[in-house]
Amino acid sequence: DVVMTQSPLSLTVTLGQPASISCRSSQSLLFSDGDTYLHWFQQRPGQSPRRLINKVSYRESGVPDRFSGSGSGPDFTLHISRVEAEDVGVYYCMHSVNWPWTFGQGTKVEIE
């Protein structure tokens, strides 16, 4: 199984400052179709997860442009250019290159 390792597991950020979360995969996430199946999710307190970034860097519709994704295997990064209060929650990376699809442990983002 592909193991997804996130760091840090907890992050305290000042409003308006940048933040980044790293994710490392234990195997290549490059599929035979040429796409890399690495995704980022946000889970606000008490809510369902929401996909922010699809296939490394494609931002979902409605996601603020302060969120961006980058990287190539095995290291990937979620960037938040200027953290806002509504960004509090847990962020997960996830792969779907083969089964079982697995998530990272999650990174809890709090505001200072």
Added chain:
Amino acid sequence: ELQLVESGGGLVQPGGSLRLSCVASEITFSNYWTGWVRQAPGKGLEWVAIILEDGSVKHYLDSVKGRFTISRDSAKNSLYLQMNSLRGDDTAVYYCARDRGSVWGQGTMVTVSS
């Protein structure tokens, strides 16, 4: 905008069964993967089972193989998870999710306890 609504959760004794349902708000014609993700209290996310929307391929997490069955009914825009021989470590919120997590339901809580 596509919405997913789960139902069927509840309290069940160890060894018991439950059937979860997920209804989509609109018909879609793309053959995406769709499936169930669970989240134990205070823990992370875990894909339990997925199915291609034409029903041709299914995958299960090792720990639920032989106990859980995923299925769908395209006429009813519905996805199901039949859960048998439930154990305490199956206690979680179960989410229905489509297309590698592009759309999620609100979740339904399953509690396995005597």
